[in-house]
Amino acid sequence: MAMTVNGEVELAASRDLVWARLNDPEVLKSCIPGCEEFIKVDENQFQAVARLKIGPVSARFKARVMLSDIDPPNGYRIAAEGEGGLAGFAKGESTVVLLDHHGGTLLKYEAAAQIGGKLAQLGQRLISGTARKLAGEFFAKFAKAVEG
């Protein structure tokens, strides 16, 4: 099962500041819905644990997060690969582009994700709505983190 989620967010902060926050593990941890752990394991590699709670589903996922195509302060590619144990797997990657915009920054993202295993069997009816909802929550918190 594959899907794509695209979007853009206007942020009232400079591109340099947005870029710094995008590369701060503490900020990412506080913005990823349900994130309990976000640890740097290597240059541009992180280990994350998130508890996903959507409707009746409440499961903990471990993921490896990798950054590539790093081009400060214009953007990067972020890829995550998660294992939900028996529940199945989820992986995705997104390009993030930062543009100057009305004195602030316009953040554009284009994400593609795949899920498999039982997660796909049960979740295919809801997966695109879920992905949009999670992306929305992430960027709402991220906007607060850069603007606040």
Next chain:
Amino acid sequence: MYEFKYHRPETLQQAVNLLAENEDAMLIAGGHTLVPVMKQRLASPAHLIDLSHIEGLDSIAMREGLLAIGATATHADVADSSIVGEAIPALAELAAMIGDPAVRHKGTIGGSLANNDPTADYPTACVALDATIVTSKRRLKSDDYFQGMFSTALEADEIITQVMFPLPKQASYQKFRNQASRYALVGVFVARLPSDVRVAVTGAGADGVFRLAAFEEALKKSFTSKSLEGLSVPSDGLNSDLHGSAEYRAHLIGVLARRAVDAANDRA
């Protein structure tokens, strides 16, 4: 199977206490959503509190001029109830269209509303009929209760006890269902209340049930399907998946809304 503790309270107060006392507890009514999820290990609560043996929580009656349906009334109870059939036939028809016979005989109105699946049928009836959701703590208007897909105003220690429906002058629910899951690809509930017309849509919105203000305004002027002609629904924010594109769903909303108005007028 992993271990969890099963509780079977006999009164609402016992259920409220169990929910407050136990961390990581989940309520179970019909279990048609929760049990499959538990089997897949996508949820593993330490405590299950079964509401289905609470005396009287499934009652269906007219109270204060409103149709009051208890939280553990099953879809089959609602579909077959002569009280519902007389008061709000559209609601009985909606219940008869949910899922398959197994779902209808186990699944409950309270369970459906607490879950707020973005393609569930009951949320449209609550929103279109301006129903009040009564809980162990308070009363919530439908417009305040539903807060996006799988999100409601319910607090962690709160239990739905009943739903109070005002009686409409006319109403109808029309659903285009997914043939495999029987969930609504799109469902539209149209209700003409004594002083309002409300149109609610499920299955189509990325964020669950929503109202169609433009359709409501047109129907307030004239409650005919003709008054909806020419009105279209923007596909922005609608679901797009392997079952249908956002544009297809937007089109279906218009078709089903007109059918619902016609069906409501044919009944009168």
